[in-house]
Amino acid sequence: MDTKTKKDLKDNFMTTSRIETLVDGIFAISMTLLVLNLDVPQLVSPTTNLIIIDYLISLIPKFYVYALSFILLAVFWRINHQAFHRIKRSNSIFTWINVMWLMFVALVPFSTSLMGEYGEFQAATLFFHFNMLCIGILSLISWRYAFKNDLTTVKLTEKSYRNSIKVYMLFPIVCLVAIALTFISPSWSSLAYMGMFLFKKIKD
Amino acid sequence: MDTKTKKDLKDNFMTTSRIETLVDGIFAISMTLLVLNLDVPQLVSPTTNLIIIDYLISLIPKFYVYALSFILLAVFWRINHQAFHRIKRSNSIFTWINVMWLMFVALVPFSTSLMGEYGEFQAATLFFHFNMLCIGILSLISWRYAFKNDLTTVKLTEKSYRNSIKVYMLFPIVCLVAIALTFISPSWSSLAYMGMFLFKKIKD
Amino acid sequence: MDTKTKKDLKDNFMTTSRIETLVDGIFAISMTLLVLNLDVPQLVSPTTNLIIIDYLISLIPKFYVYALSFILLAVFWRINHQAFHRIKRSNSIFTWINVMWLMFVALVPFSTSLMGEYGEFQAATLFFHFNMLCIGILSLISWRYAFKNDLTTVKLTEKSYRNSIKVYMLFPIVCLVAIALTFISPSWSSLAYMGMFLFKKIKD
Amino acid sequence: MDTKTKKDLKDNFMTTSRIETLVDGIFAISMTLLVLNLDVPQLVSPTTNLIIIDYLISLIPKFYVYALSFILLAVFWRINHQAFHRIKRSNSIFTWINVMWLMFVALVPFSTSLMGEYGEFQAATLFFHFNMLCIGILSLISWRYAFKNDLTTVKLTEKSYRNSIKVYMLFPIVCLVAIALTFISPSWSSLAYMGMFLFKKIKD
Numbered sequence: 001m002d003t004k005t006k007k008d009l010k011d012n013f014m015t016t017s018r019i020e021t022l023v024d025g026i027f028a029i030s031m032t033l034l035v036l037n038l039d040v041p042q043l044v045s046p047t048t049n050l051i052i053i054d055y056l057i058s059l060i061p062k063f064y065v066y067a068l069s070f071i072l073l074a075v076f077w078r079i080n081h082q083a084f085h086r087i088k089r090s091n092s093i094f095t096w097i098n099v100m101w102l103m104f105v106a107l108v109p110f111s112t113s114l115m116g117e118y119g120e121f122q123a124a125t126l127f128f129h130f131n132m133l134c135i136g137i138l139s140l141i142s143w144r145y146a147f148k149n150d151l152t153t154v155k156l157t158e159k160s161y162r163n164s165i166k167v168y169m170l171f172p173i174v175c176l177v178a179i180a181l182t183f184i185s186p187s188w189s190s191l192a193y194m195g196m197f198l199f200k201k202i203k204d
Numbered sequence: 205m206d207t208k209t210k211k212d213l214k215d216n217f218m219t220t221s222r223i224e225t226l227v228d229g230i231f232a233i234s235m236t237l238l239v240l241n242l243d244v245p246q247l248v249s250p251t252t253n254l255i256i257i258d259y260l261i262s263l264i265p266k267f268y269v270y271a272l273s274f275i276l277l278a279v280f281w282r283i284n285h286q287a288f289h290r291i292k293r294s295n296s297i298f299t300w301i302n303v304m305w306l307m308f309v310a311l312v313p314f315s316t317s318l319m320g321e322y323g324e325f326q327a328a329t330l331f332f333h334f335n336m337l338c339i340g341i342l343s344l345i346s347w348r349y350a351f352k353n354d355l356t357t358v359k360l361t362e363k364s365y366r367n368s369i370k371v372y373m374l375f376p377i378v379c380l381v382a383i384a385l386t387f388i389s390p391s392w393s394s395l396a397y398m399g400m401f402l403f404k405k406i407k408d
Numbered sequence: 409m410d411t412k413t414k415k416d417l418k419d420n421f422m423t424t425s426r427i428e429t430l431v432d433g434i435f436a437i438s439m440t441l442l443v444l445n446l447d448v449p450q451l452v453s454p455t456t457n458l459i460i461i462d463y464l465i466s467l468i469p470k471f472y473v474y475a476l477s478f479i480l481l482a483v484f485w486r487i488n489h490q491a492f493h494r495i496k497r498s499n500s501i502f503t504w505i506n507v508m509w510l511m512f513v514a515l516v517p518f519s520t521s522l523m524g525e526y527g528e529f530q531a532a533t534l535f536f537h538f539n540m541l542c543i544g545i546l547s548l549i550s551w552r553y554a555f556k557n558d559l560t561t562v563k564l565t566e567k568s569y570r571n572s573i574k575v576y577m578l579f580p581i582v583c584l585v586a587i588a589l590t591f592i593s594p595s596w597s598s599l600a601y602m603g604m605f606l607f608k609k610i611k612d
Numbered sequence: 613m614d615t616k617t618k619k620d621l622k623d624n625f626m627t628t629s630r631i632e633t634l635v636d637g638i639f640a641i642s643m644t645l646l647v648l649n650l651d652v653p654q655l656v657s658p659t660t661n662l663i664i665i666d667y668l669i670s671l672i673p674k675f676y677v678y679a680l681s682f683i684l685l686a687v688f689w690r691i692n693h694q695a696f697h698r699i700k701r702s703n704s705i706f707t708w709i710n711v712m713w714l715m716f717v718a719l720v721p722f723s724t725s726l727m728g729e730y731g732e733f734q735a736a737t738l739f740f741h742f743n744m745l746c747i748g749i750l751s752l753i754s755w756r757y758a759f760k761n762d763l764t765t766v767k768l769t770e771k772s773y774r775n776s777i778k779v780y781m782l783f784p785i786v787c788l789v790a791i792a793l794t795f796i797s798p799s800w801s802s803l804a805y806m807g808m809f810l811f812k813k814i815k816d
Contacts, residue, residue, distance in 0.1 A: 018690075018693045021636045021640075022636065022639065022640055022643075022689065024225045024226065024229060024640075025229060025636060025637060025639075025640025025641070025644075026640050026643060026644055027226065027229075028225075028226055028228075028229025028230050028232075028233060028640075029229070029233055029640060029641055029644040029645075030644055030647075031226075031230060031306070031310060032229075032230055032233040032234055032237060032310045032313075033233075033644060033647070033648075034310065035234075035237070035310055035311060035313050035314050036237075036240075036648075038311075038314045039317075040314070040317040040318050040320075040321050040322075043322075047322065047325065048325075049325050049326055049327045052322055052325050052327035052328055053327045056327065056331065066307075066311075067307060070303075070306075070307045070310065071303065071307075074303040074306075077226065078222075078299065081222045095690065099682075099683065099686040102643070102682075102686075103678075103679060103682045103683075106643060106644045106646065106647055106682065107647060107650075107678075109644075109647050110647050110650045110652070113651075113652040114652050116652075117652050118652075118655075118659065118664055121659065121660075121661050121664050122661055123661045123664035123665045123668065124664055127668065228429045228430065228433060229433060231430065231433075232429075232430055232432075232433025232434050232436075232437060233433070233437055235430075235434060235510070235514060236433075236434055236437040236438055236441060236514045236517075237437075238514065239438075239441070239514055239515060239517050239518050240441075240444075242515075242518045243521075244518070244521040244522050244524075244525050244526075247526075251526065251529065252529075253529050253530055253531045256526055256529050256531035256532055257531045260531065260535065270511075270515075271511060274507075274510075274511045274514065275507065275511075278507040278510075281430065282426075282503065285426045432633045432634065432637060433637060435634065435637075436633075436634055436636075436637025436638050436640075436641060437637070437641055439634075439638060439714070439718060440637075440638055440641040440642055440645065440718045440721075441641075442718065443642075443645070443718055443719060443721050443722050444645075444648075446719075446722045447725075448722070448725040448726050448728075448729050448730075451730075455730065455733065456733075457733050457734055457735045460730055460733050460735035460736055461735045464735065464739065474715075474719075475715060478711075478714075478715045478718065479711065479715075482711040482714075485634065486630075486707065489630045
């Protein structure tokens with residue numbers, strides 16, 4: 001096949017706007033699907049106010065993971081938007097790194113349900129933290145790739161790039177801390193993410 | 205870390221367009237997920253027309269909360285759009301107020317299901333009204349923050365700001381009325397929202 | 409309250425772009441949620457190829473209503489886009505007509521599931537056709553309101569308006585035919601919609 | 613009816629932007645709904661770490677089809693965006709080809725669940741591959757129609773069109789290979805899609 005034509009067909013449309021619409025859609029849907037983690041039960045008859053209150057209290061761990069995942073996805077979405085504000089070109093590899101990243105983003109409703117249901121077991125919390133770790137690492141790879149391959153609008157200085165990479169490395173490190181914490185207490189391991197917010201507050 | 209670079213990385217992309225796409229997505233999905241509150245049952249055999257009609261009649265409370273939640277979400281979405289028409293800058297705190305707000309918006313399908321299933325119990329209706337109250341208060345906080353921190357395009361006069369705040373306070377008050385009504389009759393408490401529409405009609 | 413300020417706050421943002429994003433979102437989600445009408449069963453063990461084939465064959469009525477609803481929603485979405493191409497201003501009443509219309513659009517996944525499950529019973533098919541009728545009538549009301557209140561870009565002539573109204577009336581009439589047909593055969597009543605496509609073909 | 617008015621009403625809005633928003637929405641939702649294929653079970657008590665690990669291991673075939681479908685949908689979405697980058701006009705027939713195409717795209721979460729649950733049975737894998745085949749063929753028809761009816765921006769040369777058609781034919785051929793492979797081993801038949809990626813790598 002005529003390489004020029006093929007290359008032309010491929011590279012012609014190499015702006016990032018296309019991937020951005022998909023990103024926004026998948027984030028909005030994933031964040032909203034988190035609510036399916038909370039379900040309304042067929043309570044045993046005769047239902048009373050007390051039974052409903054008891055049920056809602058038993059849902060507290062699920063409300064907690066709902067809020068946690070919602071906020072973490074919002075963090076990622078925000079980081080991505082900040083990155084894409086600076087990235088103006090794209091290519092096949094960059095697109096596919098982002099598709100892989102979205103695959104783990106779309107998996108979050110499942111990990112959230114799993115941790116909501118079995119948050120006291122290490123296997124469930126490990127799955128959640130690994131999911132978050134994959135998202136964080138793919139974010140880092142995506143940003144690194146964009147910088148190394150000149151996809152950014154204004155050429156960043158080496159120094160400001162190195163600084164930004166530190167920001168991108170914070171999240172994977174937090175995930176690793178959370179993973180380590182599951183060996184002490186699965187139920188409390190997700191507090192590592194809270195640590196991240198405190199840390200950011202102090203540094204600012 | 206070099207504060208300037210970091211600040212630059214953060215503030216560079218401080219328009220509101222980014223949060224608007226997320227808002228629109230989450231509203232559209234939450235409004236459509238309300239329908240999952242209505243489910244098609246495996247009716248006992250032998251199924252007859254009468255059994256289906258009976259089932260549909262038994263769904264009336266669920267149709268009612270479906271319509272109620274759909275309309276309330278549309279009200280919030282409209283208020284938000286009117287606000288964002290005037291807000292042109294954003295910052296970290298403003299974004300996070302809005303993410304919190306969206307977290308309660310995305311929770312509405314759950315509260316709706318709960319009230320649809322157990323609308324005659326105070327616990328379920330209280331949960332619904334508290335969810336609405338949180339949305340209303342966060343709307344108010346978001347608008348207040350935008351005004352106080354000069355995020356609006358054209359500087360509003362103190363007077364027109366005070367008038368707009370009254371509009372924003374209407375909804376939380378209605379929620380409090382609804383909460384009070386649950387102590388009299390949970391099933392009828394949601395009529396408080398109807399009162400809001402009548403009130404607006406009379407004032408206009 | 410100062411009426412001018414309030415009016416200003418309300419009318420300031422009276423373009424249609426805002427409602428269009430909600431329309432597009434709700435249509436895309438409703439059309440995709442139709443698939444939840446099809447579910448993958450826990451088949452009795454031992455599962456064989458034949459059991460799966462039998463199950464897929466038993467799903468044929470559900471595939472049919474999936475396709476029917478998908479196409480009907482696509483028709484409505486297209487009609488709406490053609491209308492909004494001509495409508496450039498909006499007001500409160502117009503917005504609320506459209507919200508009501510969207511409420512019935514978002515209900516379609518439920519009606520579809522109901523007809524998919526109980527398509528041989530009049531009650532289920534009537535519900536579906538009434539849902540479609542409401543969508544069709546609200547489309548007509550919305551377009552009529554836009555024309556009568558000068559919300560259209562270019563003033564249409566009375567004649568071209570009357571012609572366009574005929575197009576908008578076609579669908580409610582088809583729904584009424586479908587409703588009438590349920591008294592003869594619920595299962596075949598939805599063929600009325602096919603009639604509409606044939607009719608349009610012949611007239612063109 | 614006055615043909616000119618009707619034609620005018622129809623053709624007036626013949627840009628592709630309208631169908632693009634629907635395409636983006638349906639893809640984002642379908643890709644995210646794939647996650648519903650993975651469900652969190654009510655495990656038998658007493659739950660242990662081992663039981664959760666066993667369950668997660670038993671999910672591996674479902675994770676595999678999740679990733680496969682996510683990537684295949686991303687491929688189609690990308691191909692569509694490349695095509696729509698070149699297509700600037702639209703007409704009724706073109707719109708309807710794309711609606712049909714979207715109908716099969718929105719069906720993917722079902723086929724994915726079916727193959728995830730019964731991937732070792734030929735009936736389930738055949739259903740999945742036929743779904744993909746329909747998507748691939750409708751993509752090809754859509755592109756062919758756009759070229760033959762001058763809907764593209766810049767007139768492509770016959771040669772570059774013929775080259776592009778080869779790209780569009782690759783996917784249906786891969787589907788046919790997958791279909792053939794189900795007669796040997798349903799479980800491994802989906803590896804045909806991997807073959808496609810390898811093939812593209814080698815040719816590039």
